[in-house]
Amino acid sequence: MIGRGLLERLEKANKLDRLGDPLQRKLQEGLRGRVRDALHGVWLGHPLHPAIVQVPIGAWFSAAVLDALPRMETCATVLVGVGTASAVPAIAAGWNDWSDLATAPRRVGLVHAVANAVGVGLYGASLVARLTGNHRLGKQLAYGGLGAVSLGGYLGAHIVYRFAAGVNQAAPIEQQIPEGWHDLCEFRALGDNQKLVAHIGEIPVLVSRTGDTVTAMVERCGHETGPLGEGEVVQVDGSACVVCPWHGSTFRLADGAVVRGPATTDQPTLRTRINRGCVQAALA
Template sequence: MSPDARGPGRVLRSVDRLERFSGADRWLDAVRRVVHAAPLGRARDGLHGRWLGHPVHPLMVQVPIGSWLSAAVLDALPGQRYAARTLVATGLLAAGPAAVAGWVDWADLNRQQQRVGMVHAATNIAGVALYTTSLTARLRGREWAGKVFGWAGLTVVGVGGALGGHLAYRQAAGANHAEAVPQLVGPGWHHVAEVSDLPADRPVRRDVDGVAVVVVRQRDDVVHVLAEHCSHLGGPLSEGVLEDGCLRCPWHGSRFRLTDGWNVTGPAVAPQPAFDTRIVDGRVEARLRG
């Protein structure tokens, strides 16, 4: 039998079944409400990574993973117990902030992503527990037990990392869902709509060179055009709400400035592709900005 005939492998089938498992959805909703209710204020956007232009959680997890991997290597060498102990402790200290950023991102994912993300989090919690046990054993002079728990923790964290990779690369959690627009829209000006066909102060969906966009005509006939699908998770901005010169995504509440597509508030970490506009003989035309 050819590889193509066999279909997806066991690992992929298992994770796909996890995406479809709905038995814990009520519990996921309860956890999501707790995360949304946390009094984080402006720090929430910082934890999403809006200041960085992409999610900050993958960056933050490099410290605990790197520390624990280094500790595992030192555990295989003689005379490195103090250095290994320090690295295990460093990983544990860094794991907390990384987990907070991960939970903030998780609360604004779609349902299939949340299901995988919860198992990703539970696996990493188990890894942290093993490393806590490892450090405790080391501090009590039980070096071999500390090493064994450390190696077990690294294995479990590796599984969690694989699930994180599935989230990022197969489910596109944290990816810019509007990134393709500059590659799809041809250069120059494109017809959008007749001015008379556009309602005032209400977002509507139209096309520019075959690419979906959201169009907002203000009452003074100033027209703004942004890419239709939200950069966070592809939500339909034409179904959003206008607020103080911004357009709020109906799915997760990201706000984009009409004039240039800048993501004023998250969870979107990438701005929305924006278009220059002009009116010629009653026709709205647009071209991709920049």
């Protein structure tokens, strides 16, 4: 209960916005295009940050074990160096993801970043101490760093499991669609490379036509459930795409494939067919 109370305070700590809001704008202005997509993990199919953060954490935890054993100073020093160096790309990917978070998780994320920065600083100092022969001090600094990054990991997990940051938030919506075929709209209502929003019960579905192909996808963006039905249709590499009006995630209308982040997974699509002039959809 104590931990939960502290986390709730962080979520509501609007004083953090004095730093977080301008920092978010600076990051969004400075990180653009292919660099931004690469750091999000669009090419990988899921967020890059949680994948590559395993390298520094694994190296540092391994170093902690070796530091507890006799005559393992050299190996532990190598691992501390590997962890500290590999933290750099993990930090870059983390800040990139943070810049697209909503207010409450962004506040927690700011403290998450501070804890990790303290940890990286302590590990950097530990590496210097080890390389200058002071292994005792190096071990002490490293254990302090391990405590800091463990706190950072706890806060990072809260961002994911409390706010679903980085997960495909459209997938649970897709799972609410009943089995069987469902009427969406009349085929003649669809213009080429145009879209409309239909509903299966209360589930909004984005319907579009590219040539003779009709695509139906979950209308709520997988990144933060933005309304794709309100998004602009643009051309990207010769394909018609819809842009989420909230954070700019871009999906190809023909198949729901993600072409620009911050979303990293394709938008869930349904099977479609034309039955007596009516577009119908069913779970894939």
